Amino acid sequence: MSKIIPVMVHHETGEKAQAAGKKNQEYLKYCIAQAKKYNEKVVLLGDEYNKAWCDDWHNANDFITEKWTKFHSVFENLSTYPTAWAEGIFKRFFLILEYLERNSFEECVIIDSDVLLYLNVSEYEPFRHCKVAAETPLLQDFAMLEEGNGLKWKTCAGFSYFTTEGLREFTDFCIDMYANHKDILMKKWDVHRKFGMYGGVGEMALLHLWVSSLPEGEYLNLLQDDANHSVFDNSVGESSGYLEHQYEYIKRLSVKNLHWENGRPYCYTIDGHEKTWFLNLHFVDITKIFMEGIYENQSYSAHAKFVTYMLKCRGRLADIKHGNTKWQQKLKIRRSQKA
Template sequence: MGKETLTPIFCVHGGNRFYLPYIIAQVKDSNPNTPFYFLSDRSTAYYRGIEHVCYEDYFSKAREFEKVYKHHYLDGTRYTTELFCFQRWLILDEFVHKMGFERGFIIDSDVMVYANVERLKALYKDFDMSIIYLNEGSSHGASCFFNKASILGKLSDVIFDMYTSEKSTHLLQDLFSKKTIGGVTDMDALHIFKKRYSNLITTGSIPINNLAQDSGILQDDRYEQEGDRSKVFWKNKTPFFKNLSDGAFVEMAIIHLQGHSKNTIQKYLQLRTFRAKSLFVFNWLAFKLLKYPMRWWLKLKKQRHKI
């Protein structure tokens, strides 16, 4: 299958974090020839294995949204973080349309991809998009497959409507009043989006042909648990979760390492190919050397004095 026919993978991420070399290597191990578009700032431009895109070049919708955004968070913190969580969808919508993509797989920067995304394409061929539907009150987009670029435009419209429609003030107050932790986030927008276009959107966390997307390793009690997270059963470097209802093992296309679970990401790195292993080593060393140059320089200096 030629590179031009493969389903591209997209990630929008701000800043440089220790877990990115792991995410990139796992994507390229499971999807070696698939283009991986990493929309970020210049701090991540040196990574190999990605098609780095400066998201500032696709920021016009995001900039307009910032003018109407109203922050609703219980302790008043996380303004920049929550604003960007909304803006990333607008950035992606703008990029996808300008580049002419019709389908793709979207991941958060804390998602490890173990399955080839062409398998997901076959699963969701009858829908415009898959998102993660947690329960009646919550959805999120840590991993989403879309078959029509127009569905991203619909999501952008929902995001703007939340803050600009005649009913927006009442809607935001109603959403905020139901929060016991956190506040109004892009997860609320995705939940409204799922309800509004229920005939076009399916749920990626429900197994189809025994393949599913993890909704979050710290939050899915449908599966056997180990400590504070879903227990992973590895078979030939492929992750499975054990369903508590019937004991069946369900293959996970991705694992979402949200929150503090990112601190143990090395446990979830399952590389098969020499190419992916080499890529990881290069990116990991580059991150360390560029993130902490003075620390490494001092270590080298000490070693030279010992010789």
């Protein structure tokens, strides 16, 4: 195990569905600055627009390889996401693998660019005993389908640990699945198409299938408590962790009810009111607006609270318009079953 584990961030404006034509997303600089508070080596694979935000910046295009080109040639968009984004979410794994191999690193931590990190990853002892670590919730059923369907295939790499060997194996797996086992991937995609469900097959699905195939002990689930009663957060905007509705939640803002001690965040569980430390915070979707306030003041700022409330209302209306609410999904399922 290397003495220093690099924290890897991949952020290209063109790869971000939420960029909306902007050349920079301000939240990235908070991600980088927070990671550097705890870690010696933080690497950004980016583009010309974010070069100034990390002193260990590299042009992501310099790490394009034949392996990525091969994946591109076999990839098929089996989701409702825009094709460029659906393929782009796999890109970082291939770029980061090339970076590790060129620089003789044996392992790394990968974080999304909307994550705040509260951990020196080089000193995190559980990484010494696994090949890969990521975030897998217990429940893998779609709530609107029959019990036991297990088709969420949700393992998130928003914060993840890979050995270089593991990352090499995972990228091989992705190519092989699209090239030779599309029938397996279609099991999930067919359900999404049949019932008009948002989403489909993405990098979380492929990662879930791969880690499920590993021998016992090679995969570490970061949503489960470690020896210090600490976990990794997969979304500030959800009350769930490893279990559904696990943590105290501020409903009007749609965020976890965070507390702070010595600069570190924690939350109480709903069942048992147990104090649980978070080693990172992940600001998915509209909760990105809270990153500045949390980074600067360890609080949800008043401005962000108001904007998030308005965005939440707008998002709810959009869900209704596009038929994405749970009751509309259930109605689609009933109609499909009767047809």
